[in-house]
Amino acid sequence: MSVEEKFIRYVQYDTQSDASSQTIPSTKKQLVLADALKKECEAMGFDRVVEKQGTVYAFLKEKGTRSKEAIGFVAHMDTASEISGKNVKPKIIRDYDGQTIHLNETYSMDPDRFPSLKKVKHEDLIVTDGTTLLGGDDKAGIAIIMQAMEELIHSDQPHGPVAIAFTPDEEIGRGVEAFDLKEFPVDFAYTIDGDRIDAIDYETFNAAEAIIDIQGVSIHPGDAKDRMVNAALLAVEFASMLPKDEIPSKTEGREGFYHLLSIEGECEHAKLVYLLREHDVNKFENQMETIQQIAKEMNAKYNNRIEATIRKQYSNMKEYMHGDLRSVHRAEEAIRKAGMEPVHTPVRGGTDGAMLTERGLICPNLGTGSYNHHGRYEFASIPQMKKMVEIVKSILEG
Known part of the structure; x- marks a missing residue:
C-alpha cells in the first residue's frame, strides 16, 4: 500500500477532538483509529507496540549499524473542530493544471486566493469535496511515518533504534498530557505536522x-x-x-x-x-x-x-532546546539529500513537539506536503508526501 493509499484510508476515520471533554482522549472515536494503527504496526513487524490512553507507541531495534542514537517520529490522530471531519470524501486531481479547483458547486480554490497552489502545478493533489476538512493535519503525517516504517522494515537499510507515536487531542492543546516518555526511549524526535517539506520548525508560539x-x-x-x-x-x-x-x-x-x-x-x-x-x-x-x-x-x-x-x-520550544541542534542538523542533511535547501520559519501555531521539548525531549517539526489546514480548502500533494517518506528514511540512515 502506498503513502497515497494510506492517507486516503486514514482520512475516512472521524477523529475530531473535543475541547469541552475532560476524558483522555477527549473523544472515543479517536480510539478507533488508534486501535487500527496499533494493529497495523503489529502486522508490519515492529518489535514492540503499545497503546496507552489513546496514544500508540511502536519501537524498532537497531539493525546493521553501530549507531546507538535513537530517533523518534510523532504525528497526531485528531482533526480540528472548525469544520466537520466526518464522511470525508477525498478527490484526486492528477497533474494539476494550475487553474481554479472547483470542489463543488459552491466552493472553489483560486490560486490567487490560495497561493500555495501556485507551487504545486503538475503535481497530483488530494482535495476535499468542499463539505468537510481533509485531515491532512495530521493524517498526512501518520501516512508518511507509516509508509517510511513499512519500507524501512522491509529493506536492508541500516538504522539505529526507532520509535514512533501517534497521539490524540493535539488540536485542543492536550496531545501529550498523558504521553509516557518511558514508552518512547529516544535521544530526540520530530513531529511530522507542518506543510512545506523543506522546512524545519523549531520556533513556535x-x-x-x-x-x-x-x-x-x-x-x-x-x-x-x-x-x-x-x-x-x-x-x-x-x-x-x-x-x-x-x-x-x-x-x-x-x-x-x-x-x-x-x-x-x-x-x-x-x-x-x-x-x-x-x-x-x-x-x-x-x-x-x-x-x-x-x-x-x-x-x-x-x-x-x-x-x-x-x-x-x-511554550516556544526554542527556549527549551538550549542550543542543542543535533536534530535540526540531521534533518537539514536529509532535506539537502532530497534536493532542497532547508528553511527555518517561526511557526504560527504549535505542535506536540513544543510540549515534548519543554518536558526534555527535543522535538522539532517537519512538513507533510499538505496545506490550508483546518478547513474545506485543505489539499495534499502526493509527490511531496512521497518525498517526505524518503526524507524520514534518510534521517534514520545509520
Whole structure:
C-alpha cells in the first residue's frame, strides 16, 4: 500500500477532538483509529507496540549499524473542530493544471486566493469535496511515518533504534498530557505536522487559552431601567477593549494575536474563548496581563460580574532546546539529500513537539506536503508526501 493509499484510508476515520471533554482522549472515536494503527504496526513487524490512553507507541531495534542514537517520529490522530471531519470524501486531481479547483458547486480554490497552489502545478493533489476538512493535519503525517516504517522494515537499510507515536487531542492543546516518555526511549524526535517539506520548525508560539465568563441580570425589558445587566453586551464591550489589529487576519511572521475562538451569550450569561499567541515570552506575559486588566476594569464598572481564566497550553520550544541542534542538523542533511535547501520559519501555531521539548525531549517539526489546514480548502500533494517518506528514511540512515 502506498503513502497515497494510506492517507486516503486514514482520512475516512472521524477523529475530531473535543475541547469541552475532560476524558483522555477527549473523544472515543479517536480510539478507533488508534486501535487500527496499533494493529497495523503489529502486522508490519515492529518489535514492540503499545497503546496507552489513546496514544500508540511502536519501537524498532537497531539493525546493521553501530549507531546507538535513537530517533523518534510523532504525528497526531485528531482533526480540528472548525469544520466537520466526518464522511470525508477525498478527490484526486492528477497533474494539476494550475487553474481554479472547483470542489463543488459552491466552493472553489483560486490560486490567487490560495497561493500555495501556485507551487504545486503538475503535481497530483488530494482535495476535499468542499463539505468537510481533509485531515491532512495530521493524517498526512501518520501516512508518511507509516509508509517510511513499512519500507524501512522491509529493506536492508541500516538504522539505529526507532520509535514512533501517534497521539490524540493535539488540536485542543492536550496531545501529550498523558504521553509516557518511558514508552518512547529516544535521544530526540520530530513531529511530522507542518506543510512545506523543506522546512524545519523549531520556533513556535507561546500559547494560552483565555475563557471570559460573564454573569448578567435578566429582567423584562419593559421594566429594566437600572436593573438589567446584559451579559451579551458586556461580552461585546470586553472584545472591543482588546487591540483591534492584533488578530490573526492582520498579523504574520512573529506578530502575535488574540484570536476570538468562540462567543456565546444571552442576557443572563455570556462566554468568550480566546487563543493567545506570541513568540516572545515577554509579549506573551503582557497578553495575559491585558486580559486580566480588562476583566479588572469591567468588574469595577459592573460590580464583579466577570471571571477571566487563563490556561497555558504550550511554550516556544526554542527556549527549551538550549542550543542543542543535533536534530535540526540531521534533518537539514536529509532535506539537502532530497534536493532542497532547508528553511527555518517561526511557526504560527504549535505542535506536540513544543510540549515534548519543554518536558526534555527535543522535538522539532517537519512538513507533510499538505496545506490550508483546518478547513474545506485543505489539499495534499502526493509527490511531496512521497518525498517526505524518503526524507524520514534518510534521517534514520545509520
